[in-house]
Amino acid sequence: MSNKRVFYFYNPDVGNFHYGPAHPMKPHRLSVIHSLVLNYGLYNKMKIYRPYRASAHDMCRFHHDEYIEFLQRVTPQNLTTYSKYLNHFNVGEDCPVFEGLYDFCSMYTGASLDGAMKLNKNCCDIAINWSGGLHHAKKFEASGFCYVNDIVIAILELLKYHPRVLYIDIDVHHGDGVQEAFYLTDRVMTVSFHKYGNWFFPGTGDMYEIGADVGRYYSVNVPLKEGIDDFSYSQVFKPVIQHVMDLYQPTAIVLQCGADSLNGDRLGCFNLSTKGHGECVKFIKDLNVPLLTVGGGGYTLRNVARCWTYETSLLIDEEISNTIPEHEYRDYFAPDFLLHPEVVTRQENANSKQYLELIVKHTYDNLKMVQHSPSVQIQNVPGDALPTEEFNAIALDEVDPDVRQSQVELDRRVDAPNEFYQDDKDQDSDETR
Amino acid sequence: MADDQVVAKSEESQSINDNIDKIEDNEPPVDDLIKDKDYEQVDEADDETTMEEEEALPELEDPLREIRFLEEESNMPIHELMVMYGYSKNTTPDTGTKKKKKKKKKSSSKKSKDKKRKKKLSTSSDGVAEKRSKSTDQRTFVEGDSSNKMSEETSKENESVKEGEDCSNASQLLNLYMAELDQVQSEDEDEDYRPYWELHWKSVNVGLNFQALVTEELSTYGDVLPYENNDELLWDPNVLGEDLIEDYLTKIQQITKALKPKSKVVGVRDNEKALYLLVQCGHDVAEALRRMSLNVIPLEKSLSVWSEDETLKFEMGLLISGKNFHAIQKEVKTRSVAELVHFYYFWKKSDRHDQFERKQVSMRPEIKQWQHWDSEEDQDSDFDTSMFAENSHDDSEDSLNAAENKAQMKCLIYADRKRQVRKKATNNACSNTNTSTNTN
Numbered sequence: 001m002s003n004k005r006v007f008y009f010y011n012p013d014v015g016n017f018h019y020g021p022a023h024p025m026k027p028h029r030l031s032v033i034h035s036l037v038l039n040y041g042l043y044n045k046m047k048i049y050r051p052y053r054a055s056a057h058d059m060c061r062f063h064h065d066e067y068i069e070f071l072q073r074v075t076p077q078n079l080t081t082y083s084k085y086l087n088h089f090n091v092g093e094d095c096p097v098f099e100g101l102y103d104f105c106s107m108y109t110g111a112s113l114d115g116a117m118k119l120n121k122n123c124c125d126i127a128i129n130w131s132g133g134l135h136h137a138k139k140f141e142a143s144g145f146c147y148v149n150d151i152v153i154a155i156l157e158l159l160k161y162h163p164r165v166l167y168i169d170i171d172v173h174h175g176d177g178v179q180e181a182f183y184l185t186d187r188v189m190t191v192s193f194h195k196y197g198n199w200f201f202p203g204t205g206d207m208y209e210i211g212a213d214v215g216r217y218y219s220v221n222v223p224l225k226e227g228i229d230d231f232s233y234s235q236v237f238k239p240v241i242q243h244v245m246d247l248y249q250p251t252a253i254v255l256q257c258g259a260d261s262l263n264g265d266r267l268g269c270f271n272l273s274t275k276g277h278g279e280c281v282k283f284i285k286d287l288n289v290p291l292l293t294v295g296g297g298g299y300t301l302r303n304v305a306r307c308w309t310y311e312t313s314l315l316i317d318e319e320i321s322n323t324i325p326e327h328e329y330r331d332y333f334a335p336d337f338l339l340h341p342e343v344v345t346r347q348e349n350a351n352s353k354q355y356l357e358l359i360v361k362h363t364y365d366n367l368k369m370v371q372h373s374p375s376v377q378i379q380n381v382p383g384d385a386l387p388t389e390e391f392n393a394i395a396l397d398e399v400d401p402d403v404r405q406s407q408v409e410l411d412r413r414v415d416a417p418n419e420f421y422q423d424d425k426d427q428d429s430d431e432t433r
Numbered sequence: 434m435a436d437d438q439v440v441a442k443s444e445e446s447q448s449i450n451d452n453i454d455k456i457e458d459n460e461p462p463v464d465d466l467i468k469d470k471d472y473e474q475v476d477e478a479d480d481e482t483t484m485e486e487e488e489a490l491p492e493l494e495d496p497l498r499e500i501r502f503l504e505e506e507s508n509m510p511i512h513e514l515m516v517m518y519g520y521s522k523n524t525t526p527d528t529g530t531k532k533k534k535k536k537k538k539k540s541s542s543k544k545s546k547d548k549k550r551k552k553k554l555s556t557s558s559d560g561v562a563e564k565r566s567k568s569t570d571q572r573t574f575v576e577g578d579s580s581n582k583m584s585e586e587t588s589k590e591n592e593s594v595k596e597g598e599d600c601s602n603a604s605q606l607l608n609l610y611m612a613e614l615d616q617v618q619s620e621d622e623d624e625d626y627r628p629y630w631e632l633h634w635k636s637v638n639v640g641l642n643f644q645a646l647v648t649e650e651l652s653t654y655g656d657v658l659p660y661e662n663n664d665e666l667l668w669d670p671n672v673l674g675e676d677l678i679e680d681y682l683t684k685i686q687q688i689t690k691a692l693k694p695k696s697k698v699v700g701v702r703d704n705e706k707a708l709y710l711l712v713q714c715g716h717d718v719a720e721a722l723r724r725m726s727l728n729v730i731p732l733e734k735s736l737s738v739w740s741e742d743e744t745l746k747f748e749m750g751l752l753i754s755g756k757n758f759h760a761i762q763k764e765v766k767t768r769s770v771a772e773l774v775h776f777y778y779f780w781k782k783s784d785r786h787d788q789f790e791r792k793q794v795s796m797r798p799e800i801k802q803w804q805h806w807d808s809e810e811d812q813d814s815d816f817d818t819s820m821f822a823e824n825s826h827d828d829s830e831d832s833l834n835a836a837e838n839k840a841q842m843k844c845l846i847y848a849d850r851k852r853q854v855r856k857k858a859t860n861n862a863c864s865n866t867n868t869s870t871n872t873n
Contacts, residue, residue, distance in 0.1 A: 013771060016770075018770070021755040031778070050665040052663055160651060173845070183639060213639075267845065299849075355606070
């Protein structure tokens with residue numbers, strides 16, 4: 001089968017949350033995207049899952065339990081009783097407390113985690129969760145509209161099966177939460193393309209942030225200036241990623257597709273078109289590595305919906321028409337009702353050709369060090385998987401039938417339920433019949 | 434391994450000295466070693482002139498003042514510091530002689546003094562030395578000897594000719610990198626000197642409170658799934674053929690049409706609930722159709738029709754509390770917040786919304802301004818970028834602006850153009866009517 005197995009994770013309730021008056025983050029965009037995906041007929045190329053919901057235990061794999069407990073308990077009603085924690089956990093203006101906050105976190109985190117698990121079990125090649133991608137959240141605090149870092153939790157899950165995971169971030173903001181989480185490890189390489197400078201949020205993402213300790217050279221930052229267009233972007237994106245792939249050779253990729261790098265975003269300042277943005281996604285898809293695709297930023301509802309719908313179609317290799325089909329949110333796409341609207345350049349491209357060339361060279365130079373550094377990954381022999389199987393094989397053959405075995409030993413070699421018995425436990429073997 | 438170190442480090446306040454480390458480590462690697470030498474050799478000689486200068490200035494006798502000046506110097510942008518310490522973009526470390534550098538240093542420090550006008554720099558030797566020693570002491574293992582390491586490696590690999598090339602490349606990049614930051618600085622040169630890089634550089638936190646715990650070995654799931662709740666397959670396209678599915682959907686449509694003659698039906702579309710039903714019936718088309726005809730599952734559960742009463746209450750709530758759905762829910766008791774949010778996005782594009790707008794403006798004319806922006810939220814093609822630019826640059830109250838910029842870095846929401854435009858508008862109009870808009 002040439003086509004990839006694509007799983008799509010969507011919780012029908014995840015769109016019905018609201019961050020509060022005048023807040024640019026709108027979870028309802030997820031409902032609009034889903035409706036578009038459905039009405040474009042993209043259903044017939046992928047398996048649809050209602051993902052499981054992440055428990056507090058799952059979230060605590062990365063986050064501190066105090067913080068998660070706070071998220072579980074705080075509501076708009078009891079906000080005052082928690083006032084001393086609000087500052088501590090950076091909950092307030094950027095990350096307001098809204099009705100159903102914890103449910104929202106649990107839904108999007110669960111979806112990413114579910115996707116990671118499906119990839120681990122090799123059920124699929126590509127998992128899509130547009131509700132995830134909240135890359136700013138830190139271990140101890142919320143940040144930039146993000147409360148729980150589903151990406152980190154999903155990557156931790158992937159690391160159970162994958163020796164090296166590559167994280168790519170094409171959000172206009174720096175993927176600081178994910179970078180920080182894996183700053184000291186070489187098992188995850190984080191690559192972020194983002195706007196940097198002029199007090200642009202979150203203020204990190206300098207080209208000299210390269211990781212530390214064992215993780216030195218395993219954080220790659222490509223700071224860009226405002227107004228970057230499709231051509232310039234791909235000129236940076238493709239060579240850098242190709243270089244990373246050649247040197248790091250990840251066994252799984254997590255791609256954060258923040259759509260605030262699109263032209264005309266409410267908070268972003270890049271000039272990418274939906275096609276240019278999708279080009280990056282297609283490039284990653286064609287690398288033929290197990291891929292978890294998550295959403296992220298994106299604050300102009302209709303453009304986010306266009307972008308991620310288009311990218312869904314790219315991931316399943318299905319061409320879709322430029323005309324937005326009839327569906328319940330069609331009015332949001334007025335007046336043109338097109339999937340690829342014209343790019344109106346409001347911001348001049350501040351990235352000179354020379355700058356881009358040099359920044360690519362800079363990342364190349366740092367990546368050279370990856371090659372030279374001793375590869376820890378090679379020592380990563382799969383932990384329990386092989387040994388236990390070996391043990392079972394030996395045990396079955398060499399056990400003395402006259403010696404009584406302890407229950408623990410028996411339990412240890414419980415056969416899989418679909419195992420075909422060929423011994424005295426076999427109730428319907430050919431001989432007995 | 435270095436847990437203690439890590440904790441200790443994280444507890445360190447992000448003092449200026451930390452930032453100095455950062456700057457110094459950020460410099461092109463080859464320069465670093467030579468720079469060390471430079472400090473020792475050059476500062477002594479150069480110092481005396483500055484000491485004289487210092488003595489000529491009575492206010493410098495105040496030690497507090499001196500510290501302040503030192504701080505200021507430490508707040509200088511990297512390229513200025515580099516220039517001050519004898520590095521211009523064309524300097525290749527091999528060619529620069531001691532004397533040359535000394536000269537450069539003098540002239541550049543003068544230049545920067547001019548720039549800062551009355552706020553003179555103190556380049557006293559003990560100050561620099563002190564700072565230097567402090568910074569080496571406080572070097573953390575994160576940034577620690579990064580540049581040294583790098584320079585070692587590069588020097589191993591590269592020949593001296595290439596080295597120079599690399600260096601110039603790096604400084605070229607640095608210049609381009611800084612170009613934009615420079616602009617910002619030049620704008621408020623005459624105003625209080627603002628150490629912009631202090632805002633620009635934020636170090637990465639390292640410690641137990643920041644990183645995720647990554648295990649070294651791989652593991653397996655075994656029999657027990659690692660999660661507590663289950664996911665649910667809603668649709669699998671690979672079981673039945675495409676025409677079979679199409680056929681099924683057409684039949685479903687006929688059934689729903691019969692059940693609800695009023696609902697307008699548009700072509701054969703994927704009906705997710707019907708498809709889910711098919712999955713639930715184990716992909717048995719006949720069974721799914723049977724269940725559908727019994728109408729076991731209500732097809733439009735999520736959008737059960739809103740009564741006139743409910744809608745009125747919803748609009749009332751919206752009028753009073755704005756888009757605070759939690760507050761609106763108290764008004765419309767029969768619906769959950771999730772339902773309200775869902776309804777809002779349909780209502781927003783309906784005729785009722787337009788009527789509502791008109792009514793609202795007539796009732797509370799003073800909120801017209803922000804309400805306009807609010808309702809246009811997702812149609813922001815018409816916002817005015819020039820207004821934004823004006824707002825962030827031409828603001829006469831520079832300190833206020835600085836604070837805002839600082840906040841912007843801490844706070845993503847500050848980048849919101851509409852928010853800024855709205856704030857300005859409300860500031861201009863009336864001050865106390867917007868309490869409900871900008872705060873929660």
